[in-house]
Amino acid sequence: MQSYDVVVVGAGPGGSGAALEAARRGLNVLMVEKRQEIGSPKRCGEGLSRNAALRMGIEPSPLWIRREVKGATAYAPSGKFVRIDYKEGPEGWVIERKAFDKFLADMAVKAGARVLARTEVTGLLREEGIISGVELESEGRVRRVRSSLVIAADGVESLVAREAGLDTTLRLPDAVSGVQFEMAGIEIDPDRIELYFGNEVAPGGYCWIFPKGPDTANVGIGVRKPFSRKTAIEYLRGFIESRPGLRRGSVLEVNSGGVPVGGFMDNMVTDNLMVVGDAAHQVNPIHGGGISESFVAGRIAGQVAAEAREARDFSEAFLSRYNKRWWKERGDMLRKVLRLRMVVEGLRDEELNWLAENLRGEDMIEFSKARGFAMLAKLLMKRPRLIGLARKLV
Amino acid sequence: MIKADKKLCLRCSGCVGVCPQSALKLTEHGIECDPERCVECGICVSFCPVGALRLEKGKD
Numbered sequence: 129m130q131s132y133d134v135v136v137v138g139a140g141p142g143g144s145g146a147a148l149e150a151a152r153r154g155l156n157v158l159m160v161e162k163r164q165e166i167g168s169p170k171r172c173g174e175g176l177s178r179n180a181a182l183r184m185g186i187e188p189s190p191l192w193i194r195r196e197v198k199g200a201t202a203y204a205p206s207g208k209f210v211r212i213d214y215k216e217g218p219e220g221w222v223i224e225r226k227a228f229d230k231f232l233a234d235m236a237v238k239a240g241a242r243v244l245a246r247t248e249v250t251g252l253l254r255e256e257g258i259i260s261g262v263e264l265e266s267e268g269r270v271r272r273v274r275s276s277l278v279i280a281a282d283g284v285e286s287l288v289a290r291e292a293g294l295d296t297t298l299r300l301p302d303a304v305s306g307v308q309f310e311m312a313g314i315e316i317d318p319d320r321i322e323l324y325f326g327n328e329v330a331p332g333g334y335c336w337i338f339p340k341g342p343d344t345a346n347v348g349i350g351v352r353k354p355f356s357r358k359t360a361i362e363y364l365r366g367f368i369e370s371r372p373g374l375r376r377g378s379v380l381e382v383n384s385g386g387v388p389v390g391g392f393m394d395n396m397v398t399d400n401l402m403v404v405g406d407a408a409h410q411v412n413p414i415h416g417g418g419i420s421e422s423f424v425a426g427r428i429a430g431q432v433a434a435e436a437r438e439a440r441d442f443s444e445a446f447l448s449r450y451n452k453r454w455w456k457e458r459g460d461m462l463r464k465v466l467r468l469r470m471v472v473e474g475l476r477d478e479e480l481n482w483l484a485e486n487l488r489g490e491d492m493i494e495f496s497k498a499r500g501f502a503m504l505a506k507l508l509m510k511r512p513r514l515i516g517l518a519r520k521l522v
Numbered sequence: 523m524i525k526a527d528k529k530l531c532l533r534c535s536g537c538v539g540v541c542p543q544s545a546l547k548l549t550e551h552g553i554e555c556d557p558e559r560c561v562e563c564g565i566c567v568s569f570c571p572v573g574a575l576r577l578e579k580g581k582d
Contacts, residue, residue, distance in 0.1 A: 305571040383534070384536065
């Protein structure tokens with residue numbers, strides 16, 4: 129039986145972050161991806177902010193950049209908008225996930241990891257109850273691989289962590305229903321991402337237009353129960369139909385997916401296994417972005433994997449240093465942002481319009497980083513109905 | 523028991539993530555439901571972004 133120090137399940141940004149870090153630290157790493165192509169089909173709007181790239185420690189590359197984004201415009205239901213502009217350089221990029229995810233996987237390969245697409249983990253191996261490896265299936269052939277450590281980066285479905293006994297079920301109120309059309313032949317602002325909020329247009333979420341070229345873009349929506357009353361795709365069709373610049377456009381690709389926007393886990397480890405990325409709900413709950421969160425969490429898990437190998441201790445107690453580091457580095461901030469999500473979802477359309485009149489772009493950036501909450505609370509306090517919501521922020 | 527309409531389903535597996543019973547799985551035939559595990563709560567039906575899932579009570 130082949131043997132590895134660590135098997136990483138899933139080759140998205142979370143898996144590649146883990147594989148890269150573990151391989152850099154000298155571990156013998158196997159990363160498997162059940163799909164025939166890494167990064168496809170995407171379940172993503174493909175926005176990557178400059179801050180996110182910095183957090184990941186990667187340089188922007190023409191290999192995966194589709195469009196530079198100069199700013200963002202957030203629309204309230206009335207049409208009133210807040211412009212978010214960045215003073216230094218681009219705000220970020222709209223990327224091609226198919227190229228980007230392969231780029232990250234290739235970084236892991238260059239660091240020494242072995243990567244196999246179209247290879248599915250069909251079960252965990254156990255010896256005397258302890259996880260001792262994985263069962264793999266590829267092209268109808270089943271084989272077993274030994275490993276003292278498994279990193280489950282298998283996406284929102286999170287089947288591997290569940291098999292290991294961790295409850296990673298995403299609760300419905302924390303699950304965004306997302307649908308997206310990659311469109312061509314449309315009239316858009318080619319240099320800015322656009323976000324549309326409102327209880328009619330996208331209850332519990334927002335609509336987005338992320339440009340991939342002068343007349344092409346990802347046009348998508350995320351909605352959430354209990355706020356939504358129709359399916360996500362019905363809301364998206366309504367949004368597109370209401371906009372002359374989109375209505376006659378072409379559709380190049382259709383995507384859907386579930387995005388975790390809450391449900392952070394205090395414990396993401398068990399004996400011989402750690403969970404990263406969407407599987408552990410590591411997503412910014414105000415905008416639903418998870419690329420950098422997954423990658424950063426994966427890297428922490430990769431570090432801990434190397435330390436566990438060094439100490440020859442793969443127990444839950446040892447691996448829990450991954451919990452501790454992730455919560456310190458990302459979790460505490462994201463949990464604060466979750467409070468903001470709970471405030472925004474409580475606002476009526478008329479209140480969103482009023483906020484758009486009173487907020488600046490800089491404020492919005494601060495909010496997504498869990499800063500400036502006191503200022504927002506002070507503003508909300510001006511309206512008696514919103515005092516309860518404001519209290520959630522302080 | 524949950525039935526997926528193969529013509530609507532985009533195979534995104536979001537329903538798998540929200541199923542509290544781990545009753546759903548994406549196979550080469552699309553989303554399949556394990557009737558032994560399914561408790562017919564309908565959470566996956568509420569979640570599905572494209573309305574591809576249907577609850578068939580009492581059938582398996």
